[in-house]
Amino acid sequence: MKIVCPKNLLHQATNYVLRAVSSKTGNEILDNVFLSADKQSNTLLLRGYDLECGIETKIKADVYEAGDMLVPARLLGDIAAKLEEGDVTITCDENYKTVISAGKSKFNFMTRPTADFPSLPEISGNLTFTLPQDRFQKLIKQAIIAVSTDLSRPAFNGILFNANEKNLELVAIDGFRLAISRHAYDERMPKVEKPFRLLIPGKALKILQPLLGSEDLVTLKVDNKQVEFNLGSLKLVSRLLTNEFMKYESLLNSNGDTTIVINRSQFLAGLERMLLIMNVSDRRLPIRLQTTDESSLQIDVVSEKGQAHEDIAVSVQGQMIDIDYNPIYFTDALRVIDDELVQINFAGSLGPCIIKPMTGDDYEFLILPLRR
C-alpha cells in the first residue's frame, strides 16, 4: 500500500477514529487503526473498533498502490499530530515494513497483518431516522448525565431513544435519578412513520457527542442488534442494548406540593461552593434544602471539614420544604441546562423532585431525596 495525503486531513481523521480505540479489550490487534486505500475513489479509509463501538471515516488521498494495513493507534495519533504541515506519505510493503514520512521526517516501523482486524457490522437498515447534529448533541448532553457506569445493571448503562407520536425523547436512569431530553418533530426532524424505542449504550453516545455540533444532519440506521450514526464523512456503529428499560412514564406524573422558581446559575454556583467543604469521599453527604418563607431557599451541609450555608433568592409556591439530596445530582443537571430560570417541583420529603423548564418540556431531571 502507498498513499499520499494532506497532514491536516490525516490528523483530523485519526483523532476521530482514535475515539473508538480502547486499550482495554485485551485483544492487542484492536490497539491499531485499520487503514484501507482504494485506488478507484482515491480515498483512504480509517477505522477504529473495540467490538462494542466502531468509527470509520474516509479522506481524499493519492493512492499509488491500493491495500490495507494496521498502524498502532497511539503512534499514528502522535505522528499525525506532530508532522510538518504538507503531504504525508504512508507505505507498507508485503513484509509489513511501514514508513510514514513528511518533509524531512521519516518513521520506520513494523506493523502486523490486517487479516484479524474486524469489519464494522453491516446494518440492514429496516429503520432510518434523521435529525440535525447540533440538536442531537444537546439531547445527548442532557440525558447522558443519568447514565450509570455500574455494569451489573445493563439497562442503566444506556440511553433510551423513544420516538413517540409527539417527539423524540432521550431517557437515562441510574436508580436514583432520571434525565429526559426531548425534541419535537419539525421540518428538520420529520415525524417518524412508526414509533420506535432503542436502548443505545451511553459509551457510544459519549464518543459520538463531541463529533456532532454542525448543523448538518445525522442519519440513524438500525437493525435488531446494531445502530449506525452516519454523519456523512464519518460513521459510528454501536451494538444496541437489549435489556428492558424501566417504565418511567408514571414517575413524571406526580404533581407535587411545592414549586420553586430559581436562577439556575446562582443555584449551581452556590452548590459548587458547598462542595468545597466536602471531601471527595464525602460527595454522597446530603445537602439540606429548606424553605422558611416564600422568597428564599436555604441550603446547608455538614461535613468532617465544617459547615457551609447558602441562601438563594427563589419564589416558592405551595408548602414549605425541608428535604435532603445528593448535591451532585443537582449540579450535574444544572450544568447541562441553558435556561436562566428553572422550576423545581417537590413532592414532599419522600417523593422525587423534578427540575423543568419554565415553559415547554425540553428536559426533565427527576431526583430522589435521601432518607434522613
Place this chain on the structure above:
Amino acid sequence: MKIVCPKNLLHQATNYVLRAVSSKTGNEILDNVFLSADKQSNTLLLRGYDLECGIETKIKADVYEAGDMLVPARLLGDIAAKLEEGDVTITCDENYKTVISAGKSKFNFMTRPTADFPSLPEISGNLTFTLPQDRFQKLIKQAIIAVSTDLSRPAFNGILFNANEKNLELVAIDGFRLAISRHAYDERMPKVEKPFRLLIPGKALKILQPLLGSEDLVTLKVDNKQVEFNLGSLKLVSRLLTNEFMKYESLLNSNGDTTIVINRSQFLAGLERMLLIMNVSDRRLPIRLQTTDESSLQIDVVSEKGQAHEDIAVSVQGQMIDIDYNPIYFTDALRVIDDELVQINFAGSLGPCIIKPMTGDDYEFLILPLRR
C-alpha cells in the same frame, strides 16, 4: 480576629502563598496558611511556609479585630476561588470557630492555634542586590533546566548565582549537562560592589519564577543561611545551599572541532517528533547526530517501536560529526531559548557540545555525549 477584604485580593494573595505550602512536610500545621490582621495598617498578612521556602504577602483589609489565625491551605484556596465577587468577611473567635462569608454564602469550620506556626527567618541583609523581575525570570528559566532532583547530590539541586566583575551568571549542573544564563550589568541592574556567589535551591526558584514577570525590581537580601526575594507586595525566603559547587569555568573553554549553525525551532520540532518513536522508558535512548556534508544534520534513533529519521538544514564548519546524545538534554535547552538561530560547538565524540547564541554570551548549554 475579624477582617473584611475584597474577594479578588484574597484570591490572588492565597494563590501566591499556596505555592509555598507543601503537604509533604509530615507536619500538619504547615498544611495551613497563617493569617495575621493588623489594625493600625489595616492589612491582612498571609504566609505559607514549609520550613525550606516561605512566602508572605499583605493585602489591604478592613480590620475590625486584630489577631492571627490558621486556615487549612487547600480549603482557603478553594473558597477564595469560588466565592462571589465582592467583600469577604473572615472571623475567628477565641475557641477557633472560624467563619468565612461573602454575599449569601457562609462557611463555618474549626481551626487550630497559631502558636506553632513558624515565622519566616529575619534576614540580616549584609548583602543586597537588585534586578528587574522580567530579566530575572528569564535567567531562572534557562538555568533551571539543569537542576537535578537527585537529593543525594545537594549541590546539583541548586542554581549558583555568580555575580562577578562582568555580569550576573546563573549556573546549574546535573552531572551530564550544564546550563548557564547571564545578564550584563546596566542601569537597571547596577554592578555589585563586591562579587558574590550563592547557591539557591532550585525548588525555591521554581516557586518564584512564575511570580516574577513584571518590569518592577526584585531585591535579594542575603545572610549566611538564607536569601530573601522581595517583590514589593510579596517576599519569598529560602534557605541557601552550603555545598561546594563544581568548578565549571574550565569546561567552557574547549574550542571544539566543529561548529554548526541551526534553526532552533526546526531542530526542536524534529527532536520532538523523534521522541514519538520512543516509549517514555526509552527516553534515555541515544539519538545519533551526524553530518555527512556541510549543509545538513542527520538525526537517527532506533527504539523498540521502530526508527525515526530527521534531516535538518544547517551550516557546518570544521570536521564532520557522528555523536550520540540524550535527546531530552537538547529539547530542554532549545525550549528555553528565544533566538531563531543558534550555534553548537562540538568537541568530538567524547567532549561536550555547547549550544550558544550567534553573538554574545547570554546563555550556554553544555551537554555530554553518550558513549557508544
